[in-house]
Amino acid sequence: MSSNQACLRLSPYQTPISILPRTRIITMSCKARQVDSGSGSPLLAGDGSRTRVPHVMTVAGSDSGAGAGIQADLKACGARGVYCSTVITAVTAQNTVGVQGVHIVPEEFLAQQLDSVMSDMEVDVVKTGMLPSKEIVRILCRALDKAPVRALVVDPVMVSTSGDVLAGPAILTAFREELLPVADLITPNLKEASALLDGIQVKTVADMCSAAKLLHQMGPRHVLVKGGDLPGSFDAVDVYFDGKEIHELHSARVRTKNTHGTGCTLASSIAAEVAKGSSMLPAIKASKQYVETSLLYSKDISIGNGPQGPFDHFLRLKGQRQQPFDPNVLFLYAVTDSGMNSKWNRPIANAVREAIEGGATIVQLREKHAETRDFIEMAKSCMEICRSKGVPLLINDRVDIALACDADGVHVGQSDMPVRTARSILGPEKIIGVSCKTTEQAQQAWLDGADYIGCGGIYPTNTKENNITVGLDGLKAVCLSTKLPVVAIGGIGISNAPAVMKLRLPNLKGVAVVSALFDRECITGETKRLQEALTIATAYDS
């Protein structure tokens, strides 16, 4: 297979829109690919049309401990929102201690698996992991010749993280001669880069840059040399070469033993991003961030007794809450304002009590000008009221105050304490909300472990200076881009709250309101009226 063929592997079913010259990175948008309905395994969308799902096929070994290999690939693709089919090259008996046994799948059976998947489904990207024999590499290359795909991501797995050999030196020739020339990306670690380059030293960032360039000469269009094992480095440095430019990609080194499967996960996540339509550099950056977030989230989880544990791809396993956060509490979210309370000469605790009497389902103390000591005292008295009524109380911006008064959580904005830091301070039990105006911020909120999103300003407001209005369209875009529950905020009152809720977005759980409740003479009365308006507007939802 020539290197040109590698990029232009076209399925007989693909329309010309899929044909890209080899010199370009794949940048087809998901939208464009949905037009290309293909012959694969379409899902039936709500309106009866058929929607193509981005599809990564992984060709790798099974890890019985499920930290790496096929199992990590499946989890990574699931977390990144693409379908993943699995062609298994070997079954390993493996745990957090090491690899106890390897059973290589017979070659004919590997070919049969490839045929089963590729003859039926339209695969966008192939990602390879453990390829235990030269013949298996050959069979794969032949299959790719017959049923072309958009991109091939090769993780040249040779040694497991526990130090066990998964593919012997004999595989090097097959990698160099057959797989690398047709790969769109290879992702060797330092040892693998060195082995592919006949044992040259790869011990510094400068060595990694030279290795990336040398490996590129072997045929892959893009090379990512992973520096996870770089001695004495404080951050995690990877070197990416796109054939023209070297990029040093830095991310925080997470101190944890739970790193088993990071290589498989990174390569699968990159494959998933490319399958969704990303070009290579953004796919790599997003995947590095995803791995870093997962490691950070999983740094203290304990699975197995060996030296290297698996991590949690879905950010869900750590210290489950006693009582999970109920998104329905966002229905009528009362947010206090110190200026308004002094204007109406009301102690904050009275304002909170009145809002709860009127039907507020959650309260946030947004006291921008209070002295810390006063704020703690106020927050403690509000906590007593809220606890007695079973209404959660969150603190705006101030994680220290939330800790001091044992509040139910915090709400932070994009320039406040990052959600991940707040989560690491507050632990899994507390509620953390974050303000998002864009779909990117919303996606990050989920990765960071937020519980809900506050999206605004829906309408212009005088309560928050220089606030950008995103409108109902901005709210809709944010809601559709996330699984997290969303509460709308900004300029909302009785007159327009029904229009917001009538968007009928399943994860839009309610409205957050400041002036329409607290800049009024009778807080209880205003809250009751808003509660009624919201109940009527959402009546058909139940």
Ligand SMILES: Cc1ncc(COP(=O)(O)OP(=O)(O)O)c(N)n1
């Ligand atoms: C529910 C809710 N949503 C958004 C915000 C705004 O938070 P932030 O962007 O940090 O702005 P300030 O409130 O700190 O001025 C919020 N407070 N609550």
Ligand SMILES: Cc1nc(C(=O)O)sc1CCOP(=O)(O)O
């Ligand atoms: C605190 C806040 N955050 C906003 C955002 O857009 O994130 S708008 C806003 C002020 C909301 O006050 P009112 O209900 O009086 O308009």
Ligand SMILES: [Mg+2]
């Ligand atoms: Mg803030």
